[in-house]
Amino acid sequence: SQELEQSPQSLIVQEGKNLTINCTSSKTLYGLYWYKQKYGEGLIFLMMLQKGGEEKSHEKITAKLDEKKQQSSLHITASQPSHAGIYLCGASGEYGNKLVFGAGTILRVKS
Amino acid sequence: DGGITQSPKYLFRKEGQNVTLSCEQNLNHDAMYWYRQDPGQGLRLIYYSQIVNDFQKGDIAEGYSVSREKKESFPLTVTSAQKNPTAFYLCASSIGTSGYEQYFGPGTRLTVT
Numbered sequence A: 001s002q003e004l005e006q007s008p009q010s011l012i013v014q015e016g017k018n019l020t021i022n023c024t025s026s027k028t029l030y031g032l033y034w035y036k037q038k039y040g041e042g043l044i045f046l047m048m049l050q051k052g053g054e055e056k057s058h059e060k061i062t063a064k065l066d067e068k069k070q071q072s073s074l075h076i077t078a079s080q081p082s083h084a085g086i087y088l089c090g091a092s093g094e095y096g097n098k099l100v101f102g103a104g105t106i107l108r109v110k111s
Numbered sequence B: 001d002g003g004i005t006q007s008p009k010y011l012f013r014k015e016g017q018n019v020t021l022s023c024e025q026n027l028n029h030d031a032m033y034w035y036r037q038d039p040g041q042g043l044r045l046i047y048y049s050q051i052v053n054d055f056q057k058g059d060i061a062e063g064y065s066v067s068r069e070k071k072e073s074f075p076l077t078v079t080s081a082q083k084n085p086t087a088f089y090l091c092a093s094s095i096g097t098s099g100y101e102q103y104f105g106p107g108t109r110l111t112v113t
Helices: none
Strands: A004-007 A010-014 A019-025 A031-037 A043-050 A055-058 A061-066 A071-076 A085-092 A099-101 A105-110 B004-007 B010-013 B019-025 B031-037 B043-051 B054-057 B064-066 B076-078 B087-094 B108-112
Touching (some): A004 A085, A019 A031, A019 A085, A031 A071, A043 A061, A071 A085, A099 B043, B019 B031, B019 B087, B019 B108, B043 B064, B076 B087
Antiparallel strands (some): A031 A043, A031 A085, A055 A061, A061 A071, A085 A099, A085 A105, B004 B019, B019 B076, B043 B054, B064 B076
16 A cells, blocks of 8 residues: 655744655655644645646645655745644555555654 | 534543544535554555445455545444554545645544553
8 A cells, every 4th residue: 555754854944944844655656745733733725746746835834755666845934933733645546446545754843 | 614624632541432523624525534643653544435335445444444425434443353543633624636746634632542
């Protein structure tokens, strides 16, 4: 079955600094989804990347998909306290009807 | 407002009792999902449904049951056969099951003692 490994597991950054979170798949990626979660709450959809080296941006968050490396990266520019939370990547496999999730990256932003 | 609701937010039960978690959506989505989240782990799929009156087991279906009698509703029953039921449960829905993002409810934290 497909597995997703996220790195780092946790991250503490000073407000205003940039940061990158990675998500690496053990199998071919057919769709990669990024979500944000506040502790004890549901997941908020951020972006979806389709196969093909796609890159998307929303406000100060940019996500890229490197299909050769079977990896996606999430980059936050000029981090703010509102960016703090748990970031999870999810991936769909060849048949698309189930998502597999990574364990998540905990982000803390110090002001 | 369109969205997914889960109730209750917190649920406490004694060991050996069955408990049903509610999930309702008014997004007119065909597909619905139940996940379990444990500390330090990602989400694990329990059951999913692509259409009314049809559902499939996910990766950790043992000790759980579901029904999909209405498009809007996908309740999850945690039975006494589930050996470690204490967890955070998340319900999600999507337009379809292939190539569409899933939208999540706020979750239910179940504690069994």
